[in-house]
Amino acid sequence: MSFEQAWNVVYNTFSYTNHTVLPEALEKWSTDLIGRLLPRHLELIYLINHIYLTKLRQMYPGDDKKIQRMSLVEEGYPQKIRMAYLSIVCSHTVNGVAALHSDLLKKTIFSEFDQLYPGKLQNKTNGVTPRRWIHCCNQPLSDLISDTLGGIDEWITSLDNLKQLVPYATDKKFIKQFQDIKRECKRKLQAWVKEKTGIDIPLDSLYDIQVKRIHEYKRQLMNILYVIHRYLSILDTPQHERRNKFVPRVVMIGGKAAPGYANAKAIIKLITAVSAKVNNDSQVGDLLKVVFLPNYNVSSAQIIIPAAELSQHISTAGTEASGTSNMKFVMNGGLIIGTMDGANVEIA
């Protein structure tokens, strides 16, 4: 096969999905490393870059700075290959993972590539499967939906069919059935929390949940700072007025921190410290409980998410590429408190 034929196969086969807006998160590999491990690959990368730079020089004659900026090879010590740029050049399409994210890619880190290849940069918003996040994790809800839609479970593979539920939003019988299911899911989570943490949480409180990796941009810190503010406000209020002023809440925060991420671990420590104080304050009682949900993973998510009445997706606007747990909570009839970031924008 000639190089040109091979190139056409590659170009028409591959598309590249980008998952970040942070330039520092775009990988660059040293040519020294690639040359040692994958010498033939490095030869091909240099060849692709040669052909690509020839095209750039024709398009932007004399603009050496721009050509240097866009080159697949970053000069310096060590010399590096810009892997994201290589992916853009070799793919027929490039996509971000939510409308806002794709738009930011075009305006920021890939703006020059959007000019070079108009239409190549697109959006494909991330998604989750209703098989796992309704049908598998919340069977009573799955049954309610199927029964309401005339005993047909086609919605499991064609989620658009859920639009047929809209008239039932004001149907008393349907609402009662939904509430009973939510309560049963809360009961399951209540037992899980007791088993994993030893903490007793009341059933008749609002279940307010934030579960995701612990990261400063996701702002679990803002959540716990608000919880402290709420706790202080309760203490400020005379005992007999508290019931009228505050909706009882159980605030649950869960997620893992990367091993070397000291600030994320410090935030977990603050959450557990607040939890220990608030949960043992008899003055506050059931008005506020705070739980750190340990060892968050997909298995525990299947118990946690169906029980949520409120879920938090509160990252700083422009930082969360998509986020998908917002979709999982909504599928289980939970409401979102959130910022205009990632896929929240499309849900809102």
Added chain:
Amino acid sequence: MFIFGERVDGVNRIRKELHEGKKDYIGGRLKRVFDTIRSGFFGDTQIVHGILDGLQNGFDHYITCFDFYSYIDAQNVVD
């Protein structure tokens, strides 16, 4: 959906202001929360004191102190 907080443009504006040396932005209610943590009210939480000092002194890259107040408003609507 209970929406709150700065949009992308607002985030960029605030980051620029912080970069240019904006001071005294945390507000009374958040300051009280910080002071309560620092006082040892929740036991030994010294491990986060450095983060709080940063937030208060211009190193608030994720604009937590700025979105905090619209977050309170959104939480009131939730209640």
